[in-house]
Amino acid sequence: MGLLDNDTVIVDAILTKVGRQKLANGQPLGVTQYAFGDTGVDYTLYNADHPSGSDSYGSAITSLPMLEAVPDNDVFLRYRLYGEGERNVQNFSFITVENSAPTITKVAGETISNPINIIPNIFPNVQASKFNFTVLDMRGLSVSNIDSGVVNINGDFGVDNLPPFAHPEPVKATILGAGQITLNAQPQQITAQRAIGIEVSREGAASAFVTVTINTNNVA
Numbered sequence: 001m002g003l004l005d006n007d008t009v010i011v012d013a014i015l016t017k018v019g020r021q022k023l024a025n026g027q028p029l030g031v032t033q034y035a036f037g038d039t040g041v042d043y044t045l046y047n048a049d050h051p052s053g054s055d056s057y058g059s060a061i062t063s064l065p066m067l068e069a070v071p072d073n074d075v076f077l078r079y080r081l082y083g084e085g086e087r088n089v090q091n092f093s094f095i096t097v098e099n100s101a102p103t104i105t106k107v108a109g110e111t112i113s114n115p116i117n118i119i120p121n122i123f124p125n126v127q128a129s130k131f132n133f134t135v136l137d138m139r140g141l142s143v144s145n146i147d148s149g150v151v152n153i154n155g156d157f158g159v160d161n162l163p164p165f166a167h168p169e170p171v172k173a174t175i176l177g178a179g180q181i182t183l184n185a186q187p188q189q190i191t192a193q194r195a196i197g198i199e200v201s202r203e204g205a206a207s208a209f210v211t212v213t214i215n216t217n218n219v220a
Contacts, residue, residue, distance in 0.1 A: 014069045037077040040067045093205035095131065096121050100210050104185050106217040113217045115144070115184035118210055120200045133175040134199040140165030140189040140214070141196075143175065145182040151175050165189040183212065191218045 019029055045060035052059075070076040102116040120131045135141070138153055141162070148159040153173040157163045163171040165186065175181055193215050201207040 014071050035077060039076060040064065093202075094123055095200050095202060095205050095208040096123065097200060097208050097210050100208070101213070102210070103213040104183065104215060106185075106215050109220055111188040111217050111220050113185040113187075113190070113215070115182050116212065117180055117182050118198060118200070118212075119180045120202075120208060122202060122205055128179065129202065130177040130179060132201045133178065133181050134201070135173040135175070135183075136197045136199070137170040138173040139163045139167045139171055140186050142184050142186055143173070143181055144184070145180075146175060146178050150177055162186060165191065185214050185217055188218050190214055190216050192216060 015023065015029075022029055041061060041064065043061065045064075046058055047060060048057055050056040050059065067076065098119045098121070099116075102118070104116055105114050106112075107114060118133065120129070122129050122131075135143075138157070143151060143159065151159050151173065152175075153159070153163065154171050155163070157171060166189075193213065195211055195213045198210040198212060199207055200210065
């Protein structure tokens with residue numbers, strides 16, 4: 001569904017089956033909650049030296065193509081805009097990660113890999129903060145240095161039964177209430193380099209996103 005202004009899409013929405021049924025019956029949708037995100041926006045395109053002046057500083061950003069709505073929060077609302085409706089608030093809490101693009105490298109001459117640590121921080125600083133980690137694809141990976149009870153891996157998998165790299169479908173994992181996590185590649189499993197995403201979240205703060213590259217380790 002889209003609301004159009006001439007040839008410009010102002011609102012692009014995907015309705016559930018219940019929503020489509022209500023629309024077909026002429027009933028109000030009854031939307032009570034919503035969220036905003038800026039996935040797909042490249043703020044590095046902001047140009048304070050634009051020759052046309054301040055009105056054009058953000059023209060490259062506003063000219064970016066609009067993403068089509070996708071019914072998957074891990075894709076479309078990867079970067080959510082946080083707020084609680086307050087007026088005149090200039091700063092909200094947000095999460096940063098010490099290395100937002102780490103690489104799991106192979107140990108030279110071995111078929112094992114070097115672990116990496118995902119270490120978040122929150123601003124303003126809160127001592128001993130706990131975070132939630134969503135690993136979008138755990139295939140071929142392992143997690144350590146945390147209580148196994150806080151790890152939930154989709155399907156029939158768990159910390160003692162990890163999804164292999166050859167598993168045909170992505171396997172999401174959530175780790176709740178940890179200060180940091182340690183990730184590694186399972187030995188001899190990774191036959192091709194790949195990248196996976198990890199969302200780091202905490203109630204009351206804007207989330208952070210980490211892209212982890214995993215190098216092959218199946219050959220010594």
